[in-house]
Amino acid sequence: MSKLALLGGSPVRTRPFPDYVTIGDEEKQAVMEVLDSAALSSFLGTWSPQFYGGTRVQALERAWEAHFGVKHAVSVNSATSGLYAAVGAAGVGPGDEVIVSPYTMSASATAAVVYGGVPVFADIDPETFCISPATIAPRITPRTRAIIVVDIFGHPADMAGIMTLARQHNLVVIEDTAQAPGATLNGRWAGTLGHMGVYSLNYHKTIHCGEGGVIVTDDDRLAERLQLIRNHGEVVVKDKGVTDIINLVGFNYRMTEIEAAIALEQLKKLDGLVARRRAVADRMRAGLSGLPALCPPVVKPGVEHGWYVFAMRFNASVAGISRARFVEALRAEGVPLAVGYVEPIYLEPMYQQRIALGRDGFPFTLADPGVSYARGLCPVTERMHFEEVVCTSICHADTTDADVDDFVAAVRKVLENAADLK
Ligand SMILES: *Cc1c(COP(=O)(O)O)cnc(C)c1O
Numbered sequence: 001m002s003k004l005a006l007l008g009g010s011p012v013r014t015r016p017f018p019d020y021v022t023i024g025d026e027e028k029q030a031v032m033e034v035l036d037s038a039a040l041s042s043f044l045g046t047w048s049p050q051f052y053g054g055t056r057v058q059a060l061e062r063a064w065e066a067h068f069g070v071k072h073a074v075s076v077n078s079a080t081s082g083l084y085a086a087v088g089a090a091g092v093g094p095g096d097e098v099i100v101s102p103y104t105m106s107a108s109a110t111a112a113v114v115y116g117g118v119p120v121f122a123d124i125d126p127e128t129f130c131i132s133p134a135t136i137a138p139r140i141t142p143r144t145r146a147i148i149v150v151d152i153f154g155h156p157a158d159m160a161g162i163m164t165l166a167r168q169h170n171l172v173v174i175e176d177t178a179q180a181p182g183a184t185l186n187g188r189w190a191g192t193l194g195h196m197g198v199y200s201l202n203y204h205k206t207i208h209c210g211e212g213g214v215i216v217t218d219d220d221r222l223a224e225r226l227q228l229i230r231n232h233g234e235v236v237v238k239d240k241g242v243t244d245i246i247n248l249v250g251f252n253y254r255m256t257e258i259e260a261a262i263a264l265e266q267l268k269k270l271d272g273l274v275a276r277r278r279a280v281a282d283r284m285r286a287g288l289s290g291l292p293a294l295c296p297p298v299v300k301p302g303v304e305h306g307w308y309v310f311a312m313r314f315n316a317s318v319a320g321i322s323r324a325r326f327v328e329a330l331r332a333e334g335v336p337l338a339v340g341y342v343e344p345i346y347l348e349p350m351y352q353q354r355i356a357l358g359r360d361g362f363p364f365t366l367a368d369p370g371v372s373y374a375r376g377l378c379p380v381t382e383r384m385h386f387e388e389v390v391c392t393s394i395c396h397a398d399t400t401d402a403d404v405d406d407f408v409a410a411v412r413k414v415l416e417n418a419a420d421l422k
Contacts, residue, residue: 004417005332012410013334017403020396022207022269023262030056030261041256045232047239052227056260061214063267068189070216072223075260076230079178079200079213081253083111086196086215087146088247089225090172092117095366096145101131102344103381104150108176109345111148113356115247116363118371120144121346123378127298129311129389130157133165140165143368146172151180151190153391154206154277154306155299159185159193174198178213181206182274183306190306191216196226201259206273206308206396207266209259230254276397277307280404284310284395287408293319293415294390311341311391313384321418327390329421333410337392340385346373 003009034040034056042054052058057075064073076082084107092098094116100109102121109119122135129152136147147166149157159175166173177183177191178200184190191197196219201212217223225248228236233250242248255263281297288296295313299305314323321329323339330337350356351373354364376382394407 002413002417004329004414004420005334006329007420011332011334012413013406015334017336017394018398018400020393020398022266022273022397026265026268027262030265031258034257034261037257040258041254043231043254045235045250045252047236051231051236053254054257054260056257056264057255060255060260060264060267063264064214064216067267067270068192068216070192071218071220072216072226074215074217074223074226074230075255075263076213076215076253077255077259078202078211078253079176079198080107080111081230081251082198082200082213082215083107083148083174083176084114084251085226085229085253086174086198087111087115087117087148088229088249089196089222090146090174091247092145093247094363095143097141097143097368097371098146098148099131099136099139099144100148101150101152102346102378103129103341103385104152104176104345105178105342106345106348108148108150112146113350113363116357116366117145118143118363118367119345119351120371121344121373121378123380124152124384125158126313126380126384128155128157128300129153129384130155132158133161136162137165140169140171141368141370144169144171146174148174148176149194150176151183151306153297153311154180154183154308155297156180156183156185156190156193156303158300163194172196178205179308180306182270184304186302195219196222201263201266206277206306207263207270209262209266212255212259212263214263273397274306277395278305280397280399281305281307281310281395283401283404284407287404288312288411291411291415293418294411307395309341309391309393310395311389313388314390315388319415319418321421323387323390325421326414326418329414330410333413335392335407335410336394337390340389341391342385344378344381344385346377347375
C-alpha cells in the first residue's frame, strides 16, 4: 500500500473528485419564467426608467444590497467589467498610478490600463498572499490614485490597515473580491471593506450565473458613475443632468434578465455553500497539520475564509523532493493539485514589452521612470509562485469527508515515501 503510484504502486484514489454543481430546479424555473416573459433584457441606453434595467436585474441588486448590507449594488456582465467600471468611476486617468497585486487574475491590473493608468505592483504577504499596508506603502507616490486589493483565494486582505493608508494619501480603494464572496473580516463582508467591491458570478466562482458580476459601494456618487459607465453614459449625462463627465465614456456592461434570475437564486444559496466549503477546508487543514514539508493555508485572526482555492506552501528542502515531483506523485495517486497559481502579472508580455494601447506603448509611455516590471520586482510573489505554492480547488460544497480523507492520505503517503522518488 505504501508503494507510490508513480512507481507502479496502487493509487490512493481511482474515482475522480466530485464536480462542483450549484445549479438546480430553482435556477431552471427562474430561467423559464424569464423566457416565458420574452423580455430577456430590459435595459435602454437612455435616461428613462429602463436605464436601470429590468425587474430581475433590479431585484438582484436590491437582494445583493440587503444581503451584504450596502447602499448600492450595480450588476454587470462580468467582474472584469466591474473592475473596469470601478477604475473609471474612481476617476483614474492617463498616467495615474494604480497599486495592485501581481498574484491575481490579469483583469485586476488590466482595469487600470484601459483607463490609461499605470499598474504599480506591490508584493504579497507570504501568509495571506494578499498585498498589505506594509507592501503598499513604499509604492505610494504623488501620482498614485487608487489601490486594487484582491482577496485572493478567498482570504480578505488587511483592509482596515489599507483603508487607513488610503485616507492618509487620499486614494480610492477597489476590493476585488471575485474569489471571496461570503468571507468576512471582523464580522464584515469581504467586498464591502473598500470604497467599491467587485464580485464575480462567472462559472468557476463560488456562486455563478454563467458570466456576471456585481459592484457594491456606499457612495452615491460612485454608484451613479458606475451605472453610467455600465450603460452608455456619454449619451445619458445630458438628460440626467450630470455635469462631472470625466470618465463617463459608456460601455455595454449590462446583465441580462436570464443571468439576473439565476444569480438571484444563487445568492440565496451563498451562505450555505460557503459554510460547507469551510467545513471541508477545516477537515483538510486538520488532516494536513503537523507536516514539516507542507504548510496549510493561514487564516488570520478575525477572518472567515471563503475557500475559493486551498493554497499551501511546499518546502522542497524539507521534503527532499522538488515541488514538481511532489505534484506529479500526488497526481499519480489520483489527487488534483496544481504547481503554483498564475504567473506574477508583470511578467506577461504587455508589461515586459510595455505595449498595451496603440503602437507607441500607451499608457506605459506616461509611466514614471521608477515604475518597474523587471523580474525580482516582487520577490515574495516570485518565490511563492515559482518555488512554494501548490493549490487545489477541491474544497467546495460537493466534496465529502471521504474525499478529503483521500486527499490527505495521498499527501501523507507521498511525503512519507519521498525518499523513493529521489
Ligand atoms: C475570476 C476573477 C476575476 C474576473 O471575473 P470575471 O467575472 O470572469 O470577469 C477578477 N479577479 C479575480 C481575482 C478573479 O478570480
